[in-house]
Amino acid sequence: MKTTFKTTLLSLTSLLLASPVFAATQRADHSGLLVWLFLGFCGLIVVAQLVPAVLVMFGIVKAVASPKEVSGKA
Template identity: 50%
Template sequence: MRTTALLNALLASLATVSSAYAAGGREDTSGLFVYIFLGFCALIIALQIMPAILMLFGIIKGVRKETPAEAKAHK
């Protein structure tokens, strides 16, 4: 009898929590194609960032590189 009362109390508390989560937030009516489109946009941005980062590293490497006249002066 005691475990039944405990089980009923647990189920009653879980039932109220689930309805509280269902009531909040905004309604999302976006379909699958919206998420596919957004993923495609993110893919384009990621593919554009990779060459930009590589070019930035190339510029930094070129700035740090010594010219032949400076190399002879250090010897």
């Protein structure tokens, strides 16, 4: 019984002492709607520039992979 009481008391004490650590891990950036809209707009710009780049890369791969035309002139 005495060991259980000691263990419980030690557990509660350590939990109370560690609680400020748990509180410090919460986010406190207070980002508003305008911040998220700005970040979304930046992401939209990145995606809009990636689409043509991917299309160009597919065109290059297609041109390299296609068979060469042989001209009849010697």
